[in-house]
Amino acid sequence: MNQYETVFIMTPVLSDEQMRETVNKFKTFLDKKGAEFVHEENWGLRKLAYPIQKKTTGFYYLFEYKAEGDAIRDLEVTFKRDERVIRFLTVKLDKHAIEYNEKKRNKKKAQEQGTETKSES
Secondary structure, three states: OEEEEEEEEEOOOOOHHHHHHHHHHHHHHHHHOOOEEEEEEEEEEEEEEEEEOOEEEEEEEEEEEEEOHHHHHHHHHHHHHOOOEEEEEEEEOOHHHHHHHHHHHHHHHHHHHHHHHHHHO
16 A cells, blocks of 8 residues: 545635535545545645636645555546535655655644643643
């Protein structure tokens, strides 16, 4: 199994409930295909670099997971069929990218724990 990272952008007209529903749809899809989730992150509403379908913002979401190659192909077909998704990108991670992502997550955790202990004082 290879490790992948998928970032997808959902249309900004979705409510929070619709956004969560969309994310859960793709998570469930990957679970059924035997994917093992490593990390997921909601990047929230962000400005797009250029207008897509006359929209200038979108909800960004990231999945990092281990899966077989055919699961990726099927996931991308599902993205294309869903009108709530305006863009997506899946990247196969090599060992250096995996290591970098782990360091980044650990650093972020350490910073969050550091701010928690400071606020408790």
